[in-house]
Amino acid sequence: MKTNSSNSLLAVPTGPLKISELPPNNVGTSGESIHLSLVIPTYKERDNIQNVVSILSQLLDESIPGNYELIVVDDDSPDRTWEIAQSLTTEYPQLRVMRREQERGLSSAVIRGWQAATGSVLGVIDGDLQHPPEVLMQLLRSVEQGADLAVASRHVEGGGVSSWSVVRRLLSRGAQLLGLVILPGVLGRVSDPMSGYFMVRRSAIANATLNPVGYKILLEVIGRGKVDEVAEVGYVFCERKEGESKVTWKQYIDYIHHLVRLRLTGGNKKQKLTQQTGFPIGRFIRFGLVGLSGVFVDMTILYLLSDPTTLAWPLTRSKIMAGEIAILNNFLWNDAWTFADVSARQQEWHQRLKRFLKFNAICLAGLVLNVLVLNLVFNFLIPNRYIANFIAIAVATIWNFWINLKLSWRVTEVK
Template sequence: MMSNPAKILTSAPNLELIIPEIPEEEVQKPVKLSIVLPTYNESENIVPIVQHLTSLLNPVLRKDYELIVVDDNSPDRTWEIAESIVSKYPNLRVVRRTEERGLSTAAIRGWQVARGEILGIIDADLQHPPEVLLKMLLLLKKNPKVDLVVASRHVEEGGVSEWSFIRRVLSRGAQILGLIILPEVIGRVSDPMSGYFLVRRNAIANQNLSPLGYKILVEVLGRGSIRNIAEVGYVFQERQVGNSKVSWKQYVEYLRHLVRLRITLWPIGRFLRFGIVGFSGVFVDMTFLYLLSDPSTLGWNLTLSKILAAEVAIVNNFLWNDAWTFGDLSRSQQGWKKRLKRFLKFNAICSLGLFLNVAILNFAYNVLDLYLLPNGRYIANLLAIAIVTMWNFWLNMKLSWRVTQVK
């Protein structure tokens, strides 16, 4: 019987993963830093990594830190080896999970029991150089407004040691895929695939985190309240002992993770308001087209009437979107110059959307052979309208009503 048995975690995988501010039982003795080391069959690496981290952190933080090994019930009994050295390394804690698997959820489970004001994660296989941890800590100390520090392979002093061409292509391909699906999340850092970072607890506390696979940083960026980010370069090392856990399944889980986050983070309420405003613009367009072009009214040229009617509808849509759809953003960007700037951007995007609408309509009708279907032209038009509506909404949210315009 061990004198300091590992804490056994048997929570079902479908439970919400919410990190508390500080666990109640630990509130009287918080520490500055908690580093989680997720492990599975790392019996040969666990002692060296604990030794290395302890030798680095003891002179800087003394007792004001903790290392938390979260082991997924490894067949090689990594958890038992870690638990056997707790008496030698009093800053070490061990969690053994018996019903859950996965690096990302292991990180969160470790943070749930952690006492640190700053939470971190590092691989236990020595592929993440521990020395970089001190640089990240120093950045957080010097910059209290920074919420997240990421160790990156894609900035100065960063890189990989001996990766094959195929592995480099897969890594970059995964990043590009992320930029396509989740640009506002993946694009915030140079190395979103990194599994080596520090984050302030208050930036992710009380958030419902639900990651898949290995890319915990994507979840933190997507669901956390991360304002300012800093990066530190590091060279990813080759594994010296043990076997790599990376397989094709990890790439599938990464894709599922991206899609699930995309669905969750899509601003449904704002999009519905944008759609309602767009629907009102159809009536404005039709009404003015009738008033300007019908022989019983002004009887103007049809093309000129259509251009003017479309522009009136755009003005209508802008005013409603500025006051309602994006009202929370426009109120923080007051002044006629900023409003005019938003209008010009909105007008340009909607005009481009009109050309895109015509292009999609013709492509769907002629190339996809929708002309063979009954009412094919109307089906093609609905498809074009749906795509262009999402185009107009997304670009206007990112360009016309940009939060970054706030001083």
């Protein structure tokens, strides 16, 4: 068992943001590694920190007594959060505190905490109780059962958000959509790549030079680590009870910067494509069959509206109406068949309406993509309009399926 022998602050590691394969030897009294090191990055969390430490300590003392450590890494909060945390070390011997005065940022705070950690499993949890502590042991069990990375997700069974505004939901969806476009091999591996609540084996990120921007440390872990098996555990993201939210526009700018940096530097290129994407073939086949039914509906409606022997509407107006009816047809079939397991848990009319609106927007974007690919292939690669059109349809179909899978049919709202 490793305990904190004094209430002195941890020295802040310097140099590259790299996790050693073996834990540091100069920490603790026994020189032995422990099982779990959980980092709690904080900034202006004076009102929350004692409650967080108390709840986590009680939970872990019951499950893995003496075989864990809590590491509070505070970015020199003006409310002196670090000082409150330091005063708790006598009561909670597994607690260690680091005060950073030169560096700033949640991602780097987490890594600096991991650099000082002695655990074989490294984790992170927010210091504001928006991450429910009771999920902690489910994450740890997932790692103990073989996962290299266990992520608490808002978008799997048992997950959701409690009371987000429409604007925040749109920003979250838009951020994930952008990530899927820029970096599908990273964001496609988990349902909630924006999560800041997870555990990872030390060996999975050891010796990788991490280079995060902003808050989304999980992107860096997946993109640069040696992560083979990923597990996800549902959790409900709760609104904070004390303190103020730190979500700002700068975080979204940092997120885009981070995506581009990972895209350009390549991350860990040794990961297999099947591991990166986890492409669900069965769903895709069902999605494709539904798409074929949509083609039949589109052609039928177009004929009924535009043919001189029927209503004789103008072609453009007829096509728009036929396309919308085909999209509605596809949505209803996908909702009832392709993604039935998800839609069964979100059956209220406003939830279906939101799924339909997202599906519609994604399909319209797919139409634009279809036209662009058609022109690019026909003009620069294969001067055959039918082959070019087939390729364009294939690309648009994959786009529609993948983005809808990640954004339209997922559990996002709970009471």
